[in-house]
Amino acid sequence: MNPTHGSYTVEEAKRTLERYCAYQERCHKEVVEKLRKMNMIQLAIDEVVGHLIEHDFLNETRFAGAFARGKFRIKSWGKQRIIRELKMRGLNDRTIKVGLQEIEPEDYYHVFDTLSRKRNNQLKEKDKYKRRKKLADYLLYRGWESNLVYEKIQELIP
Structure with missing residues (x-):
């Protein structure tokens, strides 16, 4: 960053964002937000994003x-x-x-089964219906499909 006027050149921004993207995978939105925080104009943002895609820093x-x-x-x-x-x-x-597709189906169901059993064992609720609701709310919030959740609840809390 240039200390005299607090802005970046396009080359400085490219280098900074190369490090930013090399550290961890980023999406376009995160990169554009970072460039906006660096006070870059839209033309420069487009150039830097194009450079990052071209050199495989952004995918x-x-x-x-x-x-x-x-x-x-x-x-x-x-x-x-x-x-x-x-x-x-x-x-x-x-x-x-x-x-x-990076998630293997066997792993997916194994993690779901383990998570739902663990959570069921943690619940202190004695009433069967309240217990079912708490377990369902927890699993649905975590993003598990409703058909899986309701089948598992029937299995765990008959």
Whole structure:
């Protein structure tokens, strides 16, 4: 950053954003927000984003896959929550679909089963209907599909 007037040249912005994107996968929206915070004009933003795409620092398909894998493995999010979050980041449906393919179906059901059993065991509620509702609300909030949730609840709380 140039200390005299607090703005970046296009080259400085390119280098800064290369480091930003190399550190962690980013989506276009995050990069554009970062450039706006750097007080870059739209013409410069377009040039920097084009440079990042051209040199493979910015790739939304790669971002979608990394995001889906990470949120699934670390936070145990279901596909619905991952889709919602990716849409908020401005990704299109095709890219999201490709990203979700990073999650193996066997792993998906195993994590769902483990998470739902663990949460059911944590619930202190004695009333069967309230217990079902609490478990359903928890799993739905985490983004698991409603058909899976209701089948699992019938299995765990008959």
